[in-house]
Structures are given as structure tokens and as C-alpha cells.
Amino acid sequence: MTGFRQESEAGAVPRAENFGDALRTAIHRRDLTLDRIRSRLADRGVDISLATLSYWQQGRSRPERAKSLRALRELETILNLPSNALFDLLDPPKPRGRPLAPSGVTGTRLYGDDSPIRGVLGGSFERFNNGIVPMNLTESCTVDASRSLRLIRTMQVLRAVREDQDHFLVVHGVDEGDVMPTDIRVHSGRLGEVRVDHENGFLAAEIRFGRVLAKNETTIVEYDTVLGESAVPSRVHEHRFRNAVPSVLLRVRFDPAALPTRCHGYFRDSVPAAQKNRRRLLADASNTIHTYFPKCVPGVYGLMWQWK
Known part of the structure; x- marks a missing residue:
């Protein structure tokens, strides 16, 4: 099917x-x-x-x-x-007005005033990854026969917008009923400090480049986020950006034994904001849905699916 x-x-x-x-x-x-x-x-x-x-x-x-x-x-x-x-x-809205500065929007603008992620990031909450901007993101998710999201494979091309950049901070959050990552496996780069807030469902992991980037140099980070079986079926996957991103591709592959009935891609201006620009998605022969976003403004880009 x-x-x-x-x-x-x-x-x-x-x-x-x-x-x-x-x-x-x-x-x-x-x-x-x-x-x-x-x-x-x-x-x-x-x-x-x-x-x-x-x-x-x-x-x-x-x-x-x-x-x-x-x-x-x-x-x-x-x-x-x-x-x-x-x-x-409908596709996501096109950027309007002047291009955003490399610093992007603040953590408060993206996550909201009272986001618990502030406790994980501490003083870097407003401008984390301030010297690095993503140029491209490809993220592939795997949902197994138990309807659990078990693996998120992420590849990003990053560009330094300031001198002396040597790491990138990855933030992962889970909804109620979902499970925290059991492992972060870095394929391009090296895993550094990991901070976890189990109570609120947030994890921040530092990926070190292995060298210091000069301004305008690029690097690639690639890593897997491994998750256990969740108590309730997974229904959504999102990626959140403080900065404008030229290209974003999100994919979810479903086990043939557990296929959803309806899938959508969507955009949100911020984590607290409502979904908009919902777009119906159809699966291909490998039971995979995807959505591609060119010229992305800061905000939340996601995929959601419904079960029978």
C-alpha cells in the first residue's frame, strides 16, 4: 500500500x-x-x-x-x-523584505518566552550557534512496525559567519509520550558535551568539527539520533531553525507493516505558533514521504501523519 x-x-x-x-x-x-x-x-x-x-x-x-x-x-x-x-x-511562504542577518532570530522568538529549553542552553539560549549558519539540511527518519520513530539521520552543510568556529550545537526535543534519544552517533565530526533535561524532554549535544573554521569556511556534520520504542505512536517530526536556510529536505520512511492514512508537511513561525501552509504528502514506492523547502525563513518545518 x-x-x-x-x-x-x-x-x-x-x-x-x-x-x-x-x-x-x-x-x-x-x-x-x-x-x-x-x-x-x-x-x-x-x-x-x-x-x-x-x-x-x-x-x-x-x-x-x-x-x-x-x-x-x-x-x-x-x-x-x-x-x-x-x-x-500551498508551499511555505517566500521570504519577504530584506534578507535576515546571519545571526537570525533569537531563541525567545523561535521557542517562546517560557521555553524549558532555556534551562538546557543556559546563557547561550538567545544566540546559540551564533557564528555558524546552516546552508543545507537533509534529515531522514525511520518509523518502525510499532509506529515508533526510531532513527533520525541528519546531514548539514554549515558555514562559519565569524572567525574561529569549532563546534555546532544540536538541540532535540520530544513530546509527551515520546522517548528521549538513547544515543547520538556522529559520523562527520566528533561528539562533545551532552546536556539532558529528562523532565522537560530536551537534549543538547555539541558536535565538534575537529578543526577551527575561518569566516566563510564550510564543513559537514552528519549524525544519527537513536530513539527507543515510544509508549504512544509517533505522529510528527520537526526541525527548527533560528536562521534562514537555503535548502531543507525532510523525509520519513514507514515500515510496510505500519502505514499511516494521511500525511502533511507544514510550517510554523515559531514553536508556540499554529501550523500553516499545510500540504498533503503522498508516499512513494518505498513507503517514504518527503517535503522540500527552498529558501527557508527562520521557523519550524515539519511532517505529520495520522494512523488508522
């Missing part, structure tokens, strides 16, 4: 890989002109131009602002689509 796609009684889900194709297919099925759709949106109190609707279905732009997202909700109804059928295909 692969794909995990289900049909809804509200109407067929357009079988498309991106938002523009799905919208165009849904409009074609309903045999509606853009002018008629614009008129129906206006009847519902949402004024969207014909040019905007045309750009959406061509994939030249996507809904981002509040009015556009409201229009998208109405479109799903007008086109007789299940709730979130189009929302699930």
Missing part, C-alpha cells in the same frame, strides 16, 4: 502535484469561467481580480495574504472540493 490518498464525499481531490495544476483541474471539472468564479467570490464578500485568479491557476503566484486565503476557502466550496484540498498544496 502506497500513496495514502483518499477520496472525500465532498468531491474528487484533483490529482496534481502543485497548487496551480490542482486549481486549474478543479475549475475545468466544474466547467466554470474565471469571470464566473470571480462573481461567485464577490457574492460571498471576497473581491479577487481576474488577473490574480489567472496567476494562481498558472502557478505564477499563490495565495498568501489574509484576503487571498479567505478566497481560497471559498474556492474550495465553489469548486465542490474537500476542505483543505487546495490549502494542502
Whole structure:
């Protein structure tokens, strides 16, 4: 069983890989002109131009602002689509305004004012890894037949933005019912100090490069986070960034004996913030889902799945 796609009684889900194709297919099925759709949106109190609707279905732009997202909700109804059928295909928001400084956002901005991770990181909480920025992250997770997340394999390309950088701090947190890592196995680099807060479910591990990086030098760290069997089925995997990242790839492979019924990728502005830009994900022939995020702003990028 692969794909995990289900049909809804509200109407067929357009079988498309991106938002523009799905919208165009849904409009074609309903045999509606853009002018008629614009008129129906206006009847519902949402004024969207014909040019905007045309750009959406061509994939030249996507809904981002509040009015556009409201229009998208109405479109799903007008086109007789299940709730979130189009929302699930939206990509994460594109960065706007000036590029962020290499220092990124503060720990408080990312984790929240009262995050218990402050106790693990101590004085470095606000600006941990301040001299290093990730250029690329690939993270592959394995969920076993017991529905437990058992292995997270991480590879990052890092760049020094200050002189004399010799280590990188890895932070891992677990939700209630999940288990703390049983081991951190470093393949590129060397494991240094490890700090653990079992009560709040956080671990911070130092990965040493083995040499001192000058400004603008790059290095690669690669490590496995090994976890035991959890008391409740795993349902989510996230990676959190204080800095903008050019490229992020997250993958989860499921045991053939335990396949989820529905999967999504999503983005959050911070740990306390609600999910947005949810996107439906389908499995490939190896029972693996993935989501790729280019030009990532600081925040939380995640995968979630539901069990039968």
C-alpha cells in the first residue's frame, strides 16, 4: 500500500502535484469561467481580480495574504472540493523584505518566552550557534512496525559567519509520550558535551568539527539520533531553525507493516505558533514521504501523519 490518498464525499481531490495544476483541474471539472468564479467570490464578500485568479491557476503566484486565503476557502466550496484540498498544496511562504542577518532570530522568538529549553542552553539560549549558519539540511527518519520513530539521520552543510568556529550545537526535543534519544552517533565530526533535561524532554549535544573554521569556511556534520520504542505512536517530526536556510529536505520512511492514512508537511513561525501552509504528502514506492523547502525563513518545518 502506497500513496495514502483518499477520496472525500465532498468531491474528487484533483490529482496534481502543485497548487496551480490542482486549481486549474478543479475549475475545468466544474466547467466554470474565471469571470464566473470571480462573481461567485464577490457574492460571498471576497473581491479577487481576474488577473490574480489567472496567476494562481498558472502557478505564477499563490495565495498568501489574509484576503487571498479567505478566497481560497471559498474556492474550495465553489469548486465542490474537500476542505483543505487546495490549502494542502500551498508551499511555505517566500521570504519577504530584506534578507535576515546571519545571526537570525533569537531563541525567545523561535521557542517562546517560557521555553524549558532555556534551562538546557543556559546563557547561550538567545544566540546559540551564533557564528555558524546552516546552508543545507537533509534529515531522514525511520518509523518502525510499532509506529515508533526510531532513527533520525541528519546531514548539514554549515558555514562559519565569524572567525574561529569549532563546534555546532544540536538541540532535540520530544513530546509527551515520546522517548528521549538513547544515543547520538556522529559520523562527520566528533561528539562533545551532552546536556539532558529528562523532565522537560530536551537534549543538547555539541558536535565538534575537529578543526577551527575561518569566516566563510564550510564543513559537514552528519549524525544519527537513536530513539527507543515510544509508549504512544509517533505522529510528527520537526526541525527548527533560528536562521534562514537555503535548502531543507525532510523525509520519513514507514515500515510496510505500519502505514499511516494521511500525511502533511507544514510550517510554523515559531514553536508556540499554529501550523500553516499545510500540504498533503503522498508516499512513494518505498513507503517514504518527503517535503522540500527552498529558501527557508527562520521557523519550524515539519511532517505529520495520522494512523488508522
